[in-house]
Amino acid sequence: MAAAIASLTVLASGAGVSIPTATGSMPLGAAWAQDSSVSADEVMGYAASVLQMDAPRNEAFSQIKTLLTGTSHDISSIDMSCTGTANLNQLPRSLRSDVRTIIVNYCNQASTIVQSNGLTVRRFNTITAAHPQNPALAEQIRAAMVQLQQQSANGAE
Template sequence: MTHNFLFGLITTTTLVLSTFSLKANAQNLSVNKNEITSYAQALLAMEPARQQAFGEIKRIVGSGNIPKIVCHEPNSMNSLPNRARDIAVNYCKQSQEIVENYGLSIDRFNRITMEIPNNRNLKQQIYETLVQLQKK
């Protein structure tokens, strides 16, 4: 797994995390193997859409910086041109559907995302699952 791919997955997670409002703190979260697999599958499924959306937005915006897009905060997209805003909104909707299609609620996905930086074991399990899924 390349560094760029891992960076993309982290970016995807961050974008999706920002897509939905967080309702609870994820400290001491217990995550089972099925949830880890579902989480990793959702990340992998979101990655092509993330790359495509980012590429399209970058082409529209140009060489300037793309503003931070927070899906549950529509004002964060106000500085984007209309077409780029439409792409961002579509990506946000698509990401939510992907997470739910892999059997996780948005709240659960976000709780896992919040736990990763604080839980080295969980982070390692997700990484190993991502590697295994990539090999298939």
């Protein structure tokens, strides 16, 4: 996953360490410079993606944390991005493959979620990079997430 995804933890909340949420790679500045306009449909697709990724992200985080129990490694010291798995070499050899598999499975699932919500992974990453520099966009995303959560809660009644 791109480094651009790190800011998503603010939106997605949850665990203190972010497992990024879409594959792809793009520098933060370049992503924002490419297209500063985000349509209402894209905001809704982005918000839906973030909400749908939360449970799988927490599950992946929990699985990795469980694997690390009893080791001297803190989960916060591991870069769990799809493109940043090189630091997994600092883990005991017996755990590397399992942690990498969890991350890859999550990344594939996140990519599918993004695409099912009408966005490309590249566009998702562009929006992720853009919202920290654009308070209006960040507010639109937050409002869309609240709206989707309310619709979900009303549908569950």
